[in-house]
Amino acid sequence: MKQADAKKEKPPVVQTELWVENRLGLHARPVAKLIALAQQFEGTTLTLEKDGAKADVRNLLSVLALDCPQGTRLVLKAVGPQAREAAAVISGLFARKFGEP
Amino acid sequence: MIQKNRVLQGIGASPGIVLGPAQVLSPREGGAQVTGRLLYSPQEVAAEQERFRQAVEQTAQEMKRLKQEIPRELQEHSHILDLHLIILRDPMLLKETLRFIQEQNLNAERALYQAFQKIKELFQRIGDPYIQGRVQDVEEVYRRLMGQLTGRGSRGLLGLGRPAIVVARDLSPAETTQMSASQVLGFITERGGKTSHTAIIANSLEIPAVVGLDGATLEIVSGEEIIVDGLTGLVILNPDEGMRRTYAARLEEFGEFKAQLAQGCALPAATSDGQPIRVLANIELPEEVSLAQKYGADGVGLYRTEFLYLRQRSLPTEEELFEDYRKVVAAMAPLPVTIRTLDIGGDKFLSPLAYPTEMNPALGLRAIRFSLKEQKIFRVQLKAILRASAFGKVRVMFPLISSLRELQEGRRLLEEVKEDLAREGRAFKPDLPVGAMIEVPAAVTLAGLLAQQADFFSIGTNDLIQYALAIDRVNKQVADMYQPLHPAVMRMVQQVVQAGREAGISVAMCGEMAGEPLYIPVLLGLGVEELSMNALAIPLVKRVIRLISLAEAREMARQALARATVEEVNDYVTREMDRRYPEIFRFAHSLSTHPGI
Numbered sequence: 001m002k003q004a005d006a007k008k009e010k011p012p013v014v015q016t017e018l019w020v021e022n023r024l025g026l027h028a029r030p031v032a033k034l035i036a037l038a039q040q041f042e043g044t045t046l047t048l049e050k051d052g053a054k055a056d057v058r059n060l061l062s063v064l065a066l067d068c069p070q071g072t073r074l075v076l077k078a079v080g081p082q083a084r085e086a087a088a089v090i091s092g093l094f095a096r097k098f099g100e101p
Numbered sequence: 102m103i104q105k106n107r108v109l110q111g112i113g114a115s116p117g118i119v120l121g122p123a124q125v126l127s128p129r130e131g132g133a134q135v136t137g138r139l140l141y142s143p144q145e146v147a148a149e150q151e152r153f154r155q156a157v158e159q160t161a162q163e164m165k166r167l168k169q170e171i172p173r174e175l176q177e178h179s180h181i182l183d184l185h186l187i188i189l190r191d192p193m194l195l196k197e198t199l200r201f202i203q204e205q206n207l208n209a210e211r212a213l214y215q216a217f218q219k220i221k222e223l224f225q226r227i228g229d230p231y232i233q234g235r236v237q238d239v240e241e242v243y244r245r246l247m248g249q250l251t252g253r254g255s256r257g258l259l260g261l262g263r264p265a266i267v268v269a270r271d272l273s274p275a276e277t278t279q280m281s282a283s284q285v286l287g288f289i290t291e292r293g294g295k296t297s298h299t300a301i302i303a304n305s306l307e308i309p310a311v312v313g314l315d316g317a318t319l320e321i322v323s324g325e326e327i328i329v330d331g332l333t334g335l336v337i338l339n340p341d342e343g344m345r346r347t348y349a350a351r352l353e354e355f356g357e358f359k360a361q362l363a364q365g366c367a368l369p370a371a372t373s374d375g376q377p378i379r380v381l382a383n384i385e386l387p388e389e390v391s392l393a394q395k396y397g398a399d400g401v402g403l404y405r406t407e408f409l410y411l412r413q414r415s416l417p418t419e420e421e422l423f424e425d426y427r428k429v430v431a432a433m434a435p436l437p438v439t440i441r442t443l444d445i446g447g448d449k450f451l452s453p454l455a456y457p458t459e460m461n462p463a464l465g466l467r468a469i470r471f472s473l474k475e476q477k478i479f480r481v482q483l484k485a486i487l488r489a490s491a492f493g494k495v496r497v498m499f500p501l502i503s504s505l506r507e508l509q510e511g512r513r514l515l516e517e518v519k520e521d522l523a524r525e526g527r528a529f530k531p532d533l534p535v536g537a538m539i540e541v542p543a544a545v546t547l548a549g550l551l552a553q554q555a556d557f558f559s560i561g562t563n564d565l566i567q568y569a570l571a572i573d574r575v576n577k578q579v580a581d582m583y584q585p586l587h588p589a590v591m592r593m594v595q596q597v598v599q600a601g602r603e604a605g606i607s608v609a610m611c612g613e614m615a616g617e618p619l620y621i622p623v624l625l626g627l628g629v630e631e632l633s634m635n636a637l638a639i640p641l642v643k644r645v646i647r648l649i650s651l652a653e654a655r656e657m658a659r660q661a662l663a664r665a666t667v668e669e670v671n672d673y674v675t676r677e678m679d680r681r682y683p684e685i686f687r688f689a690h691s692l693s694t695h696p697g698i
Binding site: 021024025026027028029032035059060061062064065067068069071092095096099101 | 180183184187188191192193194220223224226227228229231232233235238239385386405407408445462574580613635
């Protein structure tokens with residue numbers, strides 16, 4: 001019974017694969033765009049993972065430090081009430097190559 | 102006696118050549134070790150943390166002020182300061198410093214120094230040089246903060262006195278944006294690479310720059326005459342008469358090349374034997390219209406419309422879409438704007454639509470397939486496009502057409518929307534041209550049939566190459582097999598052009614391939630008459646078009662088609678272009694543009 005309750009309260013978790021497709025990779029400007037998008041999902045944790053290394057999406061320097069040139073595969077993990085929406089928006093931004101060549 | 106013609110080699114970062122007096126800037130404060138002072142009481146720790154927080158606030162104010170003061174021609178770089186504002190509050194800098202003050206009883210300066218060193222170490226482990234280079238931004242924020250803490254402020258660049266070539270260990274982005282082209286003739290920095298802010302900004306100011314020149318501030322003396330060659334990265338100290346003459350000649354040659362590019366970019370392009378070729382820009386945001394205009398686009402050949410749908414959680418309203426489209430259409434009028442309807446899949450949406458994430462989105466429910474399934478969303482977009490058509494010259498095109506039915510369905514919906522608008526008494530152009538994007542091999546095969554019901558074709562090469570060769574460009578294992586000049590791709594382009602010609606409709610191309618100078622002659626030879634590309638590529642592409650005759654281009658296309666493998670085609674085209682147009686490739690390499698950070 002207790003277990004079932006705990007399960008119910010668990011916030012949604014969405015995990016999705018992302019590819020860095022723009023020529024210059026995940027440099028400062030794309031990350032700034034990423035942060036701007038992430039701001040609207042307060043209360044949802046957003047983590048990027050690359051080969052076991054993790055970074056908080058809202059933390060510019062930690063995302064830069066993941067070192068993601070063109071062709072990098074990342075896994076985005078979103079946990080929180082808006083996990084689905086957040087994952088969708090962020091996937092969109094990656095798919096559009098952050099508006100870069 | 103002063104040695105003449107001493108040559109230093111750096112990295113050419115912004116093309117151009119200039120002769121003038123050097124002005125060496127002294128090294129900045131804050132780069133050196135910072136001495137620590139221990140705090141002895143919790144009160145002292147609290148006061149020190151408060152002092153640091155205030156310095157952060159003041160630095161934020163200073164950055165905001167600097168952003169206001171950026172000269173108009175550099176507005177497009179104001180995002181650098183936004184970026185610095187984010188870094189200023191990044192936990193690695195802010196929280197770490199506060200933690201060092203708290204846990205190690207350090208004064209704010211020393212704590213900040215340690216936090217910064219930690220970030221620097223982290224960045225040193227980054228393999229990608231461009232991303233690693235962004236440590237410059239952290240350093241810039243660090244210096245400003247340190248300047249606030251120590252009360253020394255940041256170094257100003259004003260007061261050069263007379264126009265000069267600035268020589269410095271490095272220039273921060275903020276410092277670079279404060280410079281005006283009238284005072285600064287050129288830059289030389291010891292640090293930085295081709296992708297540093299200094300390079301990017303020097304490029305947009307069109308000031309010659311050499312970066313990465315070790316020891317420049319020691320070798321060069323303020324006041325001495327120097328030549329900066331931003332094309333080759335050479336710096337010549339105290340040039341003698343002969344050297345000055347050599348460089349004057351080189352400068353003239355380069356000036357001519359640049360003038361031709363600049364002058365040419367405002368005018369329509371035609372081949373040397375008189376075949377006009379339309380050169381258009383690809384845009385994503387209304388703000389990008391100014392770039393299209395600056396680089397002389399003959400219109401917008403691809404207006405991507407996904408952004409509004411991804412930016413917000415609710416679906417954009419007809420009014421919101423209409424406002425964006427109208428802005429672009431009115432600004433470009435009387436030149437055409439080609440609006441591509443939505444090119445994303447259901448899984449990318451924020452709205453209440455519940456589409457699952459797809460295993461293989463490139464082959465999934467996206468683009469016109471999605472629009473025809475979610476007709477409500479599609480109708481709203483078509484309505485906004487039609488309403489915008491009253492304000493200029495609009496064309497609409499459907500992405501990822503793979504059957505005749507999709508084109509017919511799209512057109513039918515458009516007709517229905519026209520009736521709605523007419524009933525509402527809204528203005529629109531009833532004869533809005535409707536195009537099909539050719540980016541699926543099935544559409545190439547059906548081009549003859551599609552041409553009967555389309556007003557124009559636009560070949561989207563990015564997707565067409567991906568689907569035709571079954572290559573995912575992002576997959577490193579196969580990325581090198583993504584080849585625009587693949588014999589199969591060239592034949593497909595040829596087939597589409599022929600189908601268009603027989604039906605009397607125009608055939609455009611709007612993928613990345615269309616903006617690459619190397620491919621232009623073959624494309625023209627295959628019969629493509631309209632090219633749409635990143636605005637920055639326009640001047641060079643127009644130049645290539647003017648140099649070649651349609652007869653030559655046809656011959657090159659014929660020769661290229663006669664080769665059986667892509668290796669042979671690439672080899673032929675590269676050799677031929679180098680032989681025929683050495684003048685393009687001589688300077689073109691140093692003129693390639695990067696998007697900036």
